[in-house]
Amino acid sequence: MKKIFLSLIICTITASSFAQDKPNIIFLLSDDQTNIATGCYGNDQVVTPNMDALAEEGVLFENHYNTTAICMASRAIILTGMYEYKAGCNFDHGPLRKDKFAKSYPVLLREQGYYTGFAGKFGLAVSDEGNSTRHNSWDALPVDDFDNWAGGLGQTSYKTANNKYMAKYAEKYPHSTRAYAAWAEDFIIEAKESGKPFSMSISFKAPHMPFSPDQYFDYVYEGKTYKKPDNYGAENATHLAPQAKTGRQYNDYTFWRDSEESYQKTIKNYNQLIHGVDYALGMIRKTLEEQGIADNTIIIFTSDNGYSCGAHNMGGKVLPYEEASKSPLIIYDPRTPINERGVRREEITANIDMAPTILRYAGIEPPANMDGEDLRLLIEKPKKFKRETVALTNMWGNDEIQAMGVVSKDWKYIFWNYEDDEMSTTEELYHIGKDRLEMTNKATDPSSQKQLEKMRKIYDEHLAKLKKEAVEDNLYQKYAVLFDRNATAEEKKPFLIGKPAKSAKKQKSNKKNKKKKNKKN
Known part of the structure; x- marks a missing residue:
């Protein structure tokens, strides 16, 4: 009996030591957020105090690109660290094969002792059967590959009550954005009790269409009039390739240009959705402080692609122009010396870098198949960071x-x-x-x-x-x-x-x- 009790003590001490040695890692992903819709990227028309504070305390990457600027492919790229043509997943192509997902960052972290959780829009199917990319059934989602799963079907819903695993938060937080932060609080407490380091990934629906912001934040932009970007409208698209002006990116999304009133309403709702994500980030950071683990928790914030918002007459994303392909990227590591915080890096970074960087922070060697770079090198020794281009x-x-x-x-x-x-x-x-x-x-x-x-x-x-x-x-x-x-x-x-x-x-x-x-x- 004494031996059993002693073994339990040793196991507890070992688990606790492991949790202290390994940092917790939080990966936050907004949906369709262009980098210029963020205050710390120079936009004085938006209110994003928590993102701005994260940048002031961490590292802001000024030229972060999504190598494919559409949600399904980008999410597969983020998970696997591979270009789309290697990850093999996108609309009209097929699901992420199980052998590819087996080498994704959350699976590898869990195998190495991390307590893992996911909430929000997973956005792709994981399957070896056929070429269907439908992710509207639970058997196409990796529910059992996380210790705590709160992901939703398809595009998910802004109405918290419509998301199966989030419905219990609906009464207090009827809009899903803040509800995900409430789930994060419960997950962080649960993960802390496990004695393991944790990896928490949240994929917000915001600011994806339909632009239905949380009414809780109606006051933030009340009475605000926005200035259009200098490349707004068809008159600033005459030099673009004719191919770019076909399909829905140029011809649809007419609400960006139907009228001045329509534009103002749309950009307000878009920015208000982003403010909701910013607020959720603040809620999550407050929970980390309350639980006494903020000093050992890395936070990475980015988006799956940008959004055109009327630039060059464009709506949506997909095309390789700046507004559509670029997103904010901020990495905050509380262990970084204070005099090395608040820096900005101009070098090219990309969504292929997310998985290898996360794994390296956890002390795990990234698989050789990954195309991305470990951004810790760019943060700590930028002169040694050699990559100059991405596709x-x-x-x-x-x-x-x-x-x-x-x-x-x-x-x-x-x-x-x-x-x-x-x-x-x-x-x-x-x-x-x-x-x-x-x-x-x-x-x-x-x-x-x-x-x-x-x-x-x-x-x-x-x-x-x-x-x-x-x-x-x-x-x-x-x-x-x-x-x-x-x-x-x-x-x-x-x-x-x-x-x-x-x-x-x-x-x-x-x-x-x-x-x-x-x-x-």
Whole structure:
């Protein structure tokens, strides 16, 4: 009996020691938050005090890109640390295969003794059966792969009561954003009692459409009038590739441009949703303080993609332009010396970096298949951080908008591969270090030809990686041809999906229905 009791004491001490040695890790993901919708990124029209404080105490990454700017693919990329063509998951392609998920950061953390929890929009299916990406059934979600699961089906709902695992918080927090922070409080207490270090991941629905903010925050932007960005509207899109102005990103989302009133209402609701996420961040940090574990808990905050908000006449995301592909990224490690906090890094970071960085913080070697970098090196020894570019891809939607580009700190190159009787393959080159609004395409500027050739070479290097490493299933091999700058129209033709860009006539007929739906939402 004494031996059993002694063993229990030793186990308890060992678990406690392990929990103290390993940091807790919180990963917070908003949905569709462009970085310029955040105060610490220079926007004085928004109220994000907790995000701003996190940046002041941690590290803010000024050029953080989602290598695929659409939720399903980006979430698979974040989990696995791999480009989309290796993760193999997106709408119209297929689910995340189980062998890929088995090497995701939450699974690996749990295997190494972390207490893991997930709440919110998981946003993708984990399955080996067929090519369905539907995540509206529980058997397509990894419910049993977390110690505490509070994820929801599909896009989830802003109404807390409509989310199965969150419904118990509905009376006090009817809007899901604050409800997730309430769940976080319970999880943190539960995880602390387990004696293990914990990994908590929350994927907020906000600020995804429908733009239905928490009425609790109506006072925040009451009477506010917003200034439009300088690249707002169709008149500032004449230089864009014709391919980019097909499909829903350019033709739909008319509420951004129907009227001044419509724009003001939409941007207010969008910003108010983000303020709700900011408030939830504050609630979570307060819980950490109350539980006495704030000094050993790392917080990472980012989003799955950006959002166009009317820039260049665009709504939504998907395309590799700045507003759609960039999100905020803030990493706060309380163990960092005070004189090294509040720094900003200009180097390129990406969603492929999330998984390897999280694993490294936990003292776990990332699997060799991961494409991302450990951002601790960029934080602690930036001069030794060598990566200069990442690839930006869109492999979803109508043929015309499927494209690939590469981006560095100062330059962005996009190759639009689609061609037919009305449009030719098109190149775009932006000096984003000086032209962040992407108002001048320098691809045909004689003074930029050396830079164009340099970016073409980098593009071809990323394409060679895609050709070598793209998964065999889920329709990814075709991009070795489609994204090839030297492929002919005939060579590309068999790989086109034939999904037509929406016509102007169809857009007009849908406009009234859109307005009705937007009013309802």
